[in-house]
Amino acid sequence: MFFLKDLPTRQMIDGYAATYDHVDPDQTNAALHLLRDASLLIRRIEKYLAQHDLSQTQFLILMILHRDKTRDHHLAAEIAQKMDVSKPVLSTAMKSLLRKGLIAYGDKIDDARAKPVQITPKGAAALERLLPDYFRILQSDPGDAGQDTKERP
């Protein structure tokens, strides 16, 4: 994602509010800050994951497979629903995860079209290595610049 780092000043927003009566300066300001903060945070997450050779999509697939241990398999279409992405994106991301051995096809189920997948022990281990710093980044202040990826002594 990408959004303005330099948000419009309050004065500019008030200017727009004067032009368009439906514009509420506080709401607009809050929305712009939401977008900027999320944008900066996502950037850091993506950078961190990229250093470990995963896209955010791949990471989230692992998270979904890992977090729901009440079931031994999941379907791509289902994962796509839980995430905010289209089916082809899942298809590609899962192909990559399969190649890396982080997920694997599970036992065939009744529906012959379906390809149930599971996280592998290797995948779970990789994810678990990433989680501590992932949570650190999530909890970091979006404002202060990135020293997220530095090793901690």
Add this chain to the structure above:
Amino acid sequence: MFFLKDLPTRQMIDGYAATYDHVDPDQTNAALHLLRDASLLIRRIEKYLAQHDLSQTQFLILMILHRDKTRDHHLAAEIAQKMDVSKPVLSTAMKSLLRKGLIAYGDKIDDARAKPVQITPKGAAALERLLPDYFRILQSDPGDAGQDTKERP
């Protein structure tokens, strides 16, 4: 951008907090909601802009050129700084805006490398047509599904 629509439950987050002591469930929960809300909002904005044949980057370039009227030109490198994107992205987006006639090169300045650009009257008009609904989307609740782009009677 893309992020989980189905966030982990509070229970799952508490599970992670129990595993990793540096995880604060409230902060983590807040960050995840931030990312999700922004993700949904950005999706709607991109969809709206795409219907009017602009990418978000192109739109933001127009916004930057339009909002700062204290100067008659801007440089790409400067715009890239205000936004959260790399120079080549600016280069591509500006090429597209030039083709559409929404921006134009301004008067040459002292530095022969620089290519100062301005928003054209056509670009300003296009932007101004988009702004009312843009602000409506910004102010809308990220939760309720998209009926943003419907025509208003």
Add this chain to the structure above:
DNA sequence: CACATATAGTTAGCATCATAACTAAATACG
């Protein structure tokens, strides 16, 4: 002045996203 370094912008190559079109299997229904 000459040569090293920095900066403005573009081009090249690669990854990821989206929509649309496709294959194959499942379901629905006359």
Add this chain to the structure above:
DNA sequence: CGTATTTAGTTATGATGCTAACTATATGTG
């Protein structure tokens, strides 16, 4: 049953993003 529709997943195509490498100009230093 047989045909139509739906659903799981992949493939094709196009847009956009990033980093790295490039051209050209500017600046800094001996």
